[in-house]
Amino acid sequence: MKIEVAHRVKRLPPYMLGRLKTLTYTKRKAGADVIDLNMGNPNDPTPPAIVEKLSEAAADLRNQRYSASAGVFNLRREVTRKYKRIWDVDLDPDKQVIATIGSKEGFSHMMLALLGAGDTAVVGDPAFQIHTYAVHLAGGNVIKVPLGNDEVFLERVEHVLNNLYPKPKVLILNYPHNPTAMCVDLEFWVKVVEMAKRHNVMVISDFAYGQTCFDGYQAPSFLQAPGAIDVGVEFTTMSKAYNMAGWRIGFCSGNPEMISALATVKGYYDYGIFQAVQIASIIAMREHDDDVKQQAQVYQQRRDVLVELCEKIGWQVDPPKATMFVWAKVSDEHLSKYDGDTIEFCLDMVDRAEVAMTPGGAFGDLGEGYVRIAMVENPQRIRQAFRQLDRVLNKGWKNCNQQS
Numbered sequence: 273m274k275i276e277v278a279h280r281v282k283r284l285p286p287y288m289l290g291r292l293k294t295l296t297y298t299k300r301k302a303g304a305d306v307i308d309l310n311m312g313n314p315n316d317p318t319p320p321a322i323v324e325k326l327s328e329a330a331a332d333l334r335n336q337r338y339s340a341s342a343g344v345f346n347l348r349r350e351v352t353r354k355y356k357r358i359w360d361v362d363l364d365p366d367k368q369v370i371a372t373i374g375s376k377e378g379f380s381h382m383m384l385a386l387l388g389a390g391d392t393a394v395v396g397d398p399a400f401q402i403h404t405y406a407v408h409l410a411g412g413n414v415i416k417v418p419l420g421n422d423e424v425f426l427e428r429v430e431h432v433l434n435n436l437y438p439k440p441k442v443l444i445l446n447y448p449h450n451p452t453a454m455c456v457d458l459e460f461w462v463k464v465v466e467m468a469k470r471h472n473v474m475v476i477s478d479f480a481y482g483q484t485c486f487d488g489y490q491a492p493s494f495l496q497a498p499g500a501i502d503v504g505v506e507f508t509t510m511s512k513a514y515n516m517a518g519w520r521i522g523f524c525s526g527n528p529e530m531i532s533a534l535a536t537v538k539g540y541y542d543y544g545i546f547q548a549v550q551i552a553s554i555i556a557m558r559e560h561d562d563d564v565k566q567q568a569q570v571y572q573q574r575r576d577v578l579v580e581l582c583e584k585i586g587w588q589v590d591p592p593k594a595t596m597f598v599w600a601k602v603s604d605e606h607l608s609k610y611d612g613d614t615i616e617f618c619l620d621m622v623d624r625a626e627v628a629m630t631p632g633g634a635f636g637d638l639g640e641g642y643v644r645i646a647m648v649e650n651p652q653r654i655r656q657a658f659r660q661l662d663r664v665l666n667k668g669w670k671n672c673n674q675q676s
Contacts, residue, residue: 280408296310322560326548355525358493374511374521375507388411391413392442397418443474445494455594458497464494476505484568486575486594502527587600602614602642
């Protein structure tokens with residue numbers, strides 16, 4: 273019997289990171305100590321008080337049943353309190369907030385709620401993979417625009433909105449940005465809202481790294497811009513700032529009609545997040561602002577080490593103001609034997625240097641020439657990774673053995 277998969281699966285772009293993950297797993301299974309700086313998977317512990325609340329709530333029989341698909345009211349109310357406290361945004365917990373099984377699930381189901389065959393979404397290039405894959409899975413088309421954070425980028429987006437027919441339905445934006453760590457100010461969001469209203473286009477803001485900021489920078493929320501709730505929604509997550517990636521809980525906040533559409537889709541797919549996780553998340557948001565700030569300082573220290581070492585090895589880096597990634601331009605010398613292909617370069621670094629990084633090409637054509645390095649290891653481990661890279665690439669570290 274021939275198995276025929278759906279067209280939506282066939283039209284997905286190749287998942288280029290699969291080979292990298294397979295090679296990393298194979299090397300580790302054979303006993304190699306591969307230093308994995310590939311995935312933005314926090315390795316620091318969830319604050320103990322949050323874990324204790326989870327354990328306590330899990331033992332309560334009332335929490336062992338199905339939960340509400342949209343999230344319990346107290347959780348949604350806590351999201352609104354957090355938005356008010358940090359970004360001075362007023363939200364209605366009943367109509368303008370929904371809990372999601374991590375922001376990735378929520379984003380994917382939002383695409384199902386908003387897009388169908390023939391519909392188009394505008395996305396920056398390079399882009400986090402789900403921002404394009406979810407559109408394809410929903411049957412829509414993606415128009416990529418060279419990424420930016422300024423007036424020039426907005427003009428490029430507006431050119432697409434003015435000249436493409438049918439007009440795109442959705443504009444997907446992600447600041448602080450994954451993978452490039454690019455950031456914006458509030459005035460950027462004000463201009464996005466004005467443009468969205470002129471063109472009747474919905475805005476999706478992925479704000480996963482909104483609290484992982486450095487050097488005094490505070491990332492603005494899209495929802496802070498006047499009129500933002502009229503045109504779009506924002507996704508946030510507990511994964512990064514609270515070290516709760518495996519807990520799989522996030523939120524979508526903003527336009528009530530878009531929230532309602534997402535709730536309708538989710539109502540058919542799931543019975544909500546384990547209620548004990550929701551209760552622990554309430555405590556996290558209510559009582560652990562200081563832990564979030566301390567975690568950002570941990571990433572800032574790792575960022576400083578990574579930037580220093582990238583420069584010593586000959587890679588160009590703009591020190592990021594946010595996220596848990598460094599976006600490094602690999603030297604032409606190091607990429608020349610791979611014909612500029614960062615995927616082949618990263619595969620070889622796993623094999624020969626036993627260091628895993630994410631190839632920029634996996635995020636789009638304009639990511640070629642770069643690698644994304646996750647700040648998920650301590651400074652000593654990061655230094656070890658760069659000693660191993662240097663032995664393969666430069667055959668001996670110039671100054672990188674020196675601790676700073």
